[in-house]
Amino acid sequence: MRPAAFPFVPPSAIAGTVWPAIPAAPGAALLALQFQLEHTQWWPPERLARHQLAQLQQLLIYARDAVPLYHERFSSAGFDPRADFGYPDFVGIPLLTRADLQRPDNAANSTRVPESHGKVIAAQTSGSSGTPVRFNGTELTQFFWNVFTLREQLWHRRDFAAKYAVIRTLPGDALMPSWSPALDAAVATGPGAFLRIETDVARQIEWLRKQDPDYLLTYASNLGALARHCIEHRIALPRLREVGSIGEVVTPEIRADCRNAWSVKLVDIYSAQEVGYIALQCPEHEHYHVQSENVLVEVLDGEGRPCVPGEVGRVVVTAMHNFATPFIRYDIGDYAEVGAGCPCGRGLPVLNRVMGRRRNMLVLPNGERRWPVTGCREYADPWLLRQFQFVQKSLNDIEVRLATSRPLTAQEEAGLKELILGSLGHPFRLHFVYCERIERSPGGKYEDFKSEIA
Ligand SMILES: [Zn+2]
Missing domain, CATH: 3.30.300 (GMP Synthetase; Chain A, domain 3)
Structure with missing residues (x-):
């Protein structure tokens, strides 16, 4: 059975009203998108593909006019996204590489951005894989980040009144009144507790015992280390209901460690700073659903052909709403295994596993x-x-x-x-x-x- 779309009442912005809520503009926009996503996730793949293509065409037309790198590439290939644009045209576009993004002339950045996309926000990757990639996003791409943050919470039916703990790269430790500024406009949540990943594992456990959270989000390797520490020292975290992981490869062993240590399920998120949310774990299975409303994902074999279910290939991502640094067929460096359709009924494509990077082979x-x-x-x-x-x-x-x-x-x-x-x-x-x-x-x-x- 499909879960209720909105198992919460948003904060209301009108004096004297609490229910039904009338949210302020940012919350209303977030919820309006969420309303659409609640429906589009069930669309059949052909319908999703059709709408993706319409959005892609907008992006490509813009990139051709405003981004020197694409202008150069499309012109030399005689490619015009305005005319009879179809998927075969799209897959003829050369892959965007890290080297393209590192060009000293910044040719991958737009020379102008539509005003309605909001401010341009400079960003860069962490550099854990060598030279950082610098790129621009906008307030719109940030908004999409928030939209999918909310979808992830809704998919896994988290209790918004609960306490949420996060251990990751952070400027400092903190106790906050809510889980994330990304959600504040749309949902009133319980408190959030934040700890820096540099903290020693034994001290992390001490902190977790003191905070006693319902949910914990951190890197997969750190979850494994925490779980093994708890098993070895017979430490319980009785309130913990679920753990989440980001940024690293999740192995079956780490999932098993979490079950053994705390009797909880691990829910993984596949995202990247450059393109936002790529895939979320299915609410009912351990595989992932591509977030087709945010990105178009291709998984390609050594010859650049699309992989079939069961095959592992490199992940190529197109971010559909970043007009400041368009990521069009971006070779992000990860490998994943393609899945078949999911019994849950969602039409969003399936990735069975996210494997890591070429350098991890x-x-x-x-x-x-x-x-x-x-x-x-x-x-x-x-x-x-x-x-x-x-x-x-x-x-x-x-x-x-x-x-x-x-x-x-x-x-x-x-x-x-x-x-x-x-x-x-x-x-x-x-x-x-x-x-x-x-x-x-x-x-x-x-x-x-x-x-x-x-
Ligand atoms: Zn599913």
């Missing part, structure tokens, strides 16, 4: 690439093996960085080596490096596996 000496299984998550004594990170240095050499509770004995090291080699499936030369603690990248992300040759 293992390269075998014969040139084959695969998503590595290191075996470390299955290591029998998680207390001993506090953190690990693999860095592939060459076709045959892998550095294994370990933060352990005490130095491993020769026998333990040999056992671990055997487990790793068995899991990787190739006799690599492993070089163990012991460290006090393995730090996150500047953007707060943590990668189990990085290949320097991928």
Whole structure:
């Protein structure tokens, strides 16, 4: 059965009225979009595609006129988005790369932005994957960010009166009267508690015990670390109802750790600073639904052809409402597995799994690439093996960085080596490096596996 679309009463802006509410303009706009999304999610794929194409045409016409990079590209290809525009024309547009966005002449930025899109807002990626990408958004793209933040909450039927905790890259720790400024205009929520990701895991747990939240949002690797810490020290977080993850790859092991530690479900969000929400976890399954009202997602194989269900390919995203730096067929660097239709009935396309980035793939000496299984998550004594990170240095050499509770004995090291080699499936030369603690990248992300040759 379809859940009630609006299981809450928005804040009312008119004196003396509380119900039915008459929201102020920003809240009304947010709810008006939400009303449409409640319907469009059930549209059949063909109907979604038709409307996406109409929106894309608007974006492409604009990009051709106002963005030097697209003007150049479309002109040289003789491509006119005004004439008989169709999907085959769209997929003929070359991919937008990070290098295009890093051009010193800023050719990917608009020379003007429609006034109704609001102020231009400069932004950049965290730089966890090398040189940051600088780009512009607008108040409109920010608005869309808020719209999908609300949809995510509604899909997972969160109790807005509850307490929400967030541990991520933040300017500082804080206790706030609400969950997020993104929601304030449309929903009155319970309090929010915010902690910086740099906080040591044991201190995070202390903080969580004190805050006693109903929901927790953080990076997947951090959820795994918190869950294992709670299991090992027999710590309960009795009020916790659900955990959410952002920004990193979620593995089945992390989902299992969360169930074992707290008996809760993990709900993942696939988003990127450049394009906003890409896909949200289905309310009824562990796979994801592409947010087709925000982005058009293509998953392409090595030859640039669309992948079929079950195949893994690179994710190419077009953000449909950013007219300040249009992201048209943007090669975002992630890989995902395409899914078939979802039994929940939503027509939004399915991604079975989001795999990570090319640099997270293992390269075998014969040139084959695969998503590595290191075996470390299955290591029998998680207390001993506090953190690990693999860095592939060459076709045959892998550095294994370990933060352990005490130095491993020769026998333990040999056992671990055997487990790793068995899991990787190739006799690599492993070089163990012991460290006090393995730090996150500047953007707060943590990668189990990085290949320097991928
Ligand atoms: Zn679904």
